[in-house]
Amino acid sequence: MKTKNLPLLERDSIKALKRLLDTLEKGFGDLPSFKRAKMPSPATERVLVEAAKRLRDNFPYFHPLYAGQMLKPPHPAARLAYALAMWINPNNHALDGGRASSAMEKEAVAQIAAMVGWKSHLGHLTGGGTMANLEALWIGGRVNPGKTILASDQAHYTHRRITGVLGLPFESVATDHRGRISLESLESRLKRGGVGTVVATVGTTATGAVDPLPEILALRERYGFRLHADAAYGGYFVLAGNLAPDTSKSFERLSEADSIVIDPHKHGLQPYGCGCIIFRDPGVGKFYKHDSPYTYFSSNELHLGEISLECSRAGASAVALWATQRLLPLRRKGAFSRMLEASRSAALALHRKMHSGGLFITSTPPELDILVWIPAAGTVSESSSLSRSVFDRAAKHNLHLALAELPTKFFDLAGAGIMRDSETVTALRSVLMKPEHRDWVDEIWRILEISANKESRGKVKQSKQSGRTN
Ligand SMILES: *Cc1c(COP(=O)(O)O)cnc(C)c1O
Numbered sequence: 001m002k003t004k005n006l007p008l009l010e011r012d013s014i015k016a017l018k019r020l021l022d023t024l025e026k027g028f029g030d031l032p033s034f035k036r037a038k039m040p041s042p043a044t045e046r047v048l049v050e051a052a053k054r055l056r057d058n059f060p061y062f063h064p065l066y067a068g069q070m071l072k073p074p075h076p077a078a079r080l081a082y083a084l085a086m087w088i089n090p091n092n093h094a095l096d097g098g099r100a101s102s103a104m105e106k107e108a109v110a111q112i113a114a115m116v117g118w119k120s121h122l123g124h125l126t127g128g129g130t131m132a133n134l135e136a137l138w139i140g141g142r143v144n145p146g147k148t149i150l151a152s153d154q155a156h157y158t159h160r161r162i163t164g165v166l167g168l169p170f171e172s173v174a175t176d177h178r179g180r181i182s183l184e185s186l187e188s189r190l191k192r193g194g195v196g197t198v199v200a201t202v203g204t205t206a207t208g209a210v211d212p213l214p215e216i217l218a219l220r221e222r223y224g225f226r227l228h229a230d231a232a233y234g235g236y237f238v239l240a241g242n243l244a245p246d247t248s249k250s251f252e253r254l255s256e257a258d259s260i261v262i263d264p265h266k267h268g269l270q271p272y273g274c275g276c277i278i279f280r281d282p283g284v285g286k287f288y289k290h291d292s293p294y295t296y297f298s299s300n301e302l303h304l305g306e307i308s309l310e311c312s313r314a315g316a317s318a319v320a321l322w323a324t325q326r327l328l329p330l331r332r333k334g335a336f337s338r339m340l341e342a343s344r345s346a347a348l349a350l351h352r353k354m355h356s357g358g359l360f361i362t363s364t365p366p367e368l369d370i371l372v373w374i375p376a377a378g379t380v381s382e383s384s385s386l387s388r389s390v391f392d393r394a395a396k397h398n399l400h401l402a403l404a405e406l407p408t409k410f411f412d413l414a415g416a417g418i419m420r421d422s423e424t425v426t427a428l429r430s431v432l433m434k435p436e437h438r439d440w441v442d443e444i445w446r447i448l449e450i451s452a453n454k455e456s457r458g459k460v461k462q463s464k465q466s467g468r469t470n
Helices: 013-028 044-054 078-085 101-117 129-143 158-166 183-191 213-223 236-239 245-253 282-286 315-327 335-357 380-396 437-452
Strands: 122-126 148-153 171-173 195-201 226-230 260-262 275-280 360-362 370-375 402-407 425-430
Touching: 013 078, 013 437, 078 315, 101 122, 101 236, 101 275, 101 315, 122 129, 122 282, 122 315, 129 148, 129 158, 129 195, 129 226, 129 260, 129 275, 129 282, 148 158, 158 171, 183 195, 183 213, 195 213, 213 226, 213 245, 236 245, 236 335, 335 360, 335 370, 335 437, 370 380, 380 402, 380 425, 380 437
Parallel strands: 148 171, 148 195, 195 226, 226 260
Antiparallel strands: 122 275, 260 275, 360 370, 370 425, 402 425
């Protein structure tokens, strides 16, 4: 598990960058050379050393002991492809800004659409999931003007804000004890009418709960609304072969949503700045029509700038995504899907340890790779304060977790004999999104046990500190 003498930060791939730049430059070989400043100048290097030092002020997102929020570095292939593209810096607004990277974006997005089972689609990359959801809800508002947008109370917080920006009414729907949208509450709201779009969250940000698509689709038959699937975090799990049967049933019906958001910068191994929106009906392209005085004229084809709300977008994002998907195709039983499966196995394994350990109360088994739990205590507020101290103590052992304020109904308080003196509880949360996490479950559990044990404060200092503190 622990490997000696390996640098913590992968750097061998950088050697390939020079060779890649040679290959790229050959495409421009008939241009006259031109003068430029020698790089890196001593001043540049000085500034960058300063930057490197400042970047030490981060949690170690790259390390398996970082098991907190949804954060990890991109795949080395994505990092290199992005860097390579930086020497050109294409803009995927239009073909004039980046012919190759625009074509790569279309290919990569078509692969994401194919992953959910779509043979045709309209879609593109965005700056992130928020921008992608904004486009989905904007189209929802164009198709059903003035009608209400519904999402569960565990949906991403940005949906409410986005609808505010769009000037559309928004209402949130209660969730059940597993964090999924309550079908009863949804149906009773639908009966009152005036609903234009329902957002199903396919993997909530807090707990990874998947809203039940088969039942929501049945409600669509009866009540008629647009269905948007916010699968920003969970979308790629459509490829995983080790989901619980009822979670699988939702993923099997994902293709019936009208629009889907999947963030390549969440579980798609990409640098930040890469979300993706896809629509099942390419006809919604008509709503994007605009008249830019800067229109590029090099092609008659609908270019990406004509089907996106954003204008300039990093072509490098498309190059990175294309390269990653070329190396790790979006296939079931492939190397990429095995990474997702490893993450879910890690979450299940840790859940099992917690479930039997007596120190913590878990919620239902994780649907994806996100786990939430609370320390055993007499009351909810005691449990909340213990969560905060476990969070702090674990960090002293280099295990970085997250905290989440959750409804107490997610935990079986009665079964655990915890008195409910508050409606919400501060829970510990862990996103086990790196495939390496599977091999680190025992170590993560060991640190959790030490951190939860009040008698063990003294042991913190004695334990081996593997990470550097400065
Ligand atoms: C992360 C997330 C978002 C927001 O995406 P950004 O890329 O952070 O803008 C939206 N919905 C869900 C379910 C998410 O997990």
